[in-house]
Amino acid sequence: MLPELPEVAVSIVGLMGSQERSEHDHLLASCVMRSNYEGPANILALLANQFEERGHGTLVGLSSVAGERGRATNYIYGSAKAGFTAFLSGLRNRLAKRGVHVVTVLPGYVATKMTEGMNLPAGLTAQPNEVAEAIVLAVKRKKDVIYVRRFWYLIMLIIKLIPERLFKGLRL
Numbered sequence: 718m719l720p721e722l723p724e725v726a727v728s729i730v731g732l733m734g735s736q737e738r739s740e741h742d743h744l745l746a747s748c749v750m751r752s753n754y755e756g757p758a759n760i761l762a763l764l765a766n767q768f769e770e771r772g773h774g775t776l777v778g779l780s781s782v783a784g785e786r787g788r789a790t791n792y793i794y795g796s797a798k799a800g801f802t803a804f805l806s807g808l809r810n811r812l813a814k815r816g817v818h819v820v821t822v823l824p825g826y827v828a829t830k831m832t833e834g835m836n837l838p839a840g841l842t843a844q845p846n847e848v849a850e851a852i853v854l855a856v857k858r859k860k861d862v863i864y865v866r867r868f869w870y871l872i873m874l875i876i877k878l879i880p881e882r883l884f885k886g887l888r889l
């Protein structure tokens with residue numbers, strides 16, 4: 718129980734883990750799944766009930782474009798984010814008429830500890846302050862789902878449109 722209920726709560730918890738190691742270690746896979754879905758969802762669920770009772774507030778969940786399609790190279794993380802995205806969507810629909818707003822953030826690549834040492838394309842990689850600014854704007858404008866760099870919307874649209882029989886031959 719918090720001493721004072723905030724107006725806005727942002728869930729940033731997330732763990733990339735190692736896809737390769739997770740494929741052979743179910744405890745590690747479970748840790749990635751729980752850190753990206755079960756944990757954040759349960760904490761937001763607690764806050765959601767309190768916000769609902771109060772009748773106002775905004776909940777923000779940091780999910781990922783990785784949750785939009787299962788890819789061979791990160792489907793453990795991606796599947797947990799898919800669950801979290803669906804949870805946020807359901808929560809938003811439940812609370813829409815109760816004065817509580819829910820924002821889903823799909824950041825694309827961000828230069829943080831999580832992506833340290835990865836060779837990411839500069840044009841597709843946001844800085845943490847950019848993500849923070851996008852979140853503030855989304856809360857103010859009552860956005861439902863945001864991509865931090867809009868180009869990611871297009872990328873994911875294309876990725877989602879690739880037929881599965883072709884997709885399974887790609888190493889994405």
Ligand SMILES: NC(=O)c1ccc[n+]([C@@H]2O[C@H](COP(=O)([O-])OP(=O)(O)OC[C@H]3O[C@@H](n4cnc5c(N)ncnc54)[C@H](OP(=O)(O)O)[C@@H]3O)[C@@H](O)[C@H]2O)c1
Binds near residue numbers: 752
């Ligand atoms: N960086 C990206 O490219 C990227 C892209 C898409 C989405 N995201 C999402 O954006 C959010 C922020 O990530 P970030 O890039 O800022 O990564 P980060 O620097 O690694 O931050 C992740 C945070 O989650 C916490 N965390 C991880 N597992 C936890 C657990 N089991 N219990 C409690 N806390 C836990 C970490 O705590 P500790 O510091 O104590 O480890 C850390 O504060 C995450 O949800 C991530 O999935 C990031």
